[in-house]
Amino acid sequence: MGTLQPTAARGRLAVTDLSVRLGDQQVLSEVGLEIMGGEVVGLVGPNGAGKTTLVRAITRVVDVEQGSITIDGRSVFGLSRPAIARCVAVVQQIPVAPATLRVGELALLGRHPHLRLLGRESASDLRITWQAMERAGCAEFAERPLHTLSGGERRRAFIARALAQQPRFLLLDEPTANLDVDAQGEIFELLRELAREDVAVLVVVHELSLAASYCDRLVLLADGRIRTQGAPAAVLTDDIVRETYGERVTVIRHPETGSPLIVPRRGKD
Amino acid sequence: MPSGTPRGSQRPNLLRRDRRRWTTLLSVALLFAVVGLGLTQGAAEIPVGTVLRLFVDRLPGISIDINGPSTWETIVFDIRVPRVVAAGLVGAALAYAGAGYQGVFRNPLAGPFLLGVASGAALGASIAIVSPLPSGAYGLGWVPVFAFVGAAITVVIVYLLARSGSAVDNTTLILGGVALAAIFSAVTSFLLLTGGEDTRPIFSFLFGGFNTASWQRVLVALPYLVVGAVIVAAYARVLNVLQLDEEQAAQLGVDVTRTKLIVLGAASLIAATAVAVAGVIGFVGLIIPHVVRMFFGTDYRSVLPLAAVLGAAFLIGTDVLARTVLAPQEVPVGIVTAIAGGPFFLYLLKTRRVAGMS
DSSP: OOOOOOOSSSOEEEEEEEEEEETTEEEEEEEEEEEETTOEEEEEOSTTSSHHHHHHHHTTSSOOSEEEEEETTEEGGGSOHHHHHHHEEEEOSSOOOOTTOBHHHHHHGGGGGGSOTTOOOOHHHHHHHHHHHHHHTOGGGTTSBGGGOOHHHHHHHHHHHHHHTOOSEEEEESTTTTOOHHHHHHHHHHHHHHHHTTOEEEEEOSOHHHHHHHOSEEEEEETTEEEEEESHHHHSOHHHHHHHHOTTEEEEEOTTTOOEEEEEOOOOO | OOOSOOOGGGSOOTTOHHHHHHHHHHHHHHHHHHHHHHHHOSSSOOOHHHHHHHHHHHSTTOOOOOOSOTHHHHIIIIIIHHHHHHHHHHHHHHHHHHHHHHHHHOOTTOOTTTTSHHHHHHHHHHHHHHSOOOSOSTTTOHHHHHHHHHHHHHHHHHHHHHEETTEEOHHHHHHHHHHHHHHHHHHHHHHHHHSGGGGHHHHHHHHOOOTTOOHHHHHHHHHHHHHHHHHHHHTHHHHHHHTSOHHHHHHTTOOHHHHHHHHHHHHHHHHHHHHHHHOOOOSHHHHHHHHHHHHHOSOHHHHHHHHHHHHHHHHHHHHHHHHHTTTTSOOOHHHHHHHHHHHHHHHHHHHSOOTTOO
16 A cells, blocks of 8 residues: 555545554554545445444544544644535444434535534535535435435435535445445446546445445455455455455356456355 | 436425525414413403503603503503513523523433523522522522522533533433432422421422513523523524534534533523523423424524524413413412423324424
8 A cells, every 4th residue: 555646636535554442442453545536445344344433533533542644645633623524524324313304404414514603505505415416316305304215315315415515535334235236336336426526435335246346446454454455356355355254255256347246155054 | 317306496495494484474473462462461451452552652752542540551561561571581591492402412301401400590599598698689689690500500510520531421411410400409308398487489489480570680681691592593503413413413514512512501591591580490491492393394593593482472371371370369380381381292292203303
């Protein structure tokens, strides 16, 4: 890692030597990674590897034991919360929101970091919010309260809120969990589209095959440490996958694209 | 990815400003109607026309025939107007503070008395009543002053208990408030039992009421209420963000601890002032914000002012009941708020979803 040089146009978020301790649990140890504008980076690893904690540490909602996190070379610990929120947006795994809140009202909250304390949403804030909802595919149900939405629709509403922040760095924690296979593809197509506009995307994924086919790079986290990172084919080798996920898991190749497919093998009955 | 999305003028207004306009009008109309009741109903029933004439007569340079007993003027201006204004202000203050508390805690049980404001105030008032202090101070009497100080001290203790490092834990805040309330209530009960003849005013403070309402009291309370209300109002949009949860709010740029500290401090100032004016009146601050969210949505920029307007209307209305149902005897208004408001709220709970609390 660390070979990419920042350019003026592309954003760069760098995590160096990061350790996080929650209670007496060492959750992250000496983690280092970079994401650049224009790429989709998949953060993969078994349950409990520390993926969600890494996302939370980057946005300063957990305390960091040691290490540095920088955005375009500036430490996030020296930035105000609104300043961070103006360039980093997060889509949480299971985000909480009032049941009667409407999709449009939720998306509009994404404009918060761009407003002053006494400011109100301008016409341009409303326009940006509508564009975010259209891109996330939830504009047609903007008037519906959250408790009437399906799992996939709800996910889109929260992605719209993140897009309304107009982030240069987008962090998503399992945005495709509980979605059908086509909806998963739609979400990742959107992430690729954002990357083409020079947004840097870091996405926590459990479906390794999905991560392999859509991500430019993968970062494999296990037991709070970076196991390996690089191109999907280099990370998802048979040896590494078995070592991380166990002997039951096997890697095959997609018949058309050659991208790695990771599947468990049924044991003998 | 999207298809058939609304565009241009067909897009619904995300801020729902049109909707806000008529709900505000309706609530203000209700408030006026209740004020009318408050001025005309009572031991002497004065016709609406006469009350209007009395007001017109007060305008500079106008003098009209009142067409009723001369005592009516005294009754309206020296008794009923201050009473209606006091009830309205206290109702507005309690509901507004309650909305602020619920906004911070995202907890349907949160109310203006949550952090021990009521029990702290009650203990302060009880100490003032049993102590040999003279009855007058700052145009208010020592009782409200002590009540205010008791409430303020309680909130500060609860806050210090719940603070650890840079964070303030909601559960510790609430439980700390409950525990302190239990201790203070016990001390208040002890004073009631051992204080002998002097303790009757403690009861009237505990039930709350406006039978001692005066312009002086209203004017002394007003600055605290205005300052508190302006501070909470400035944070209305931040409260909207806080409805998600504290982590998402922080990721959207909210300084959660500072927001909590400021909003709870200002809302507690409002609640403590209301208690100092009228004693402990339960229910208003808990129920009115819920009713507002049930009917008018979750945007705190509407919830706060509407809670104030409807809280005022509710308490003026229940105060009218308090002084008419058993006339000439008065029922403590705190009893009426619970008996009149309780069944109504239970009905709403059964028929509608409690809005804005996930």
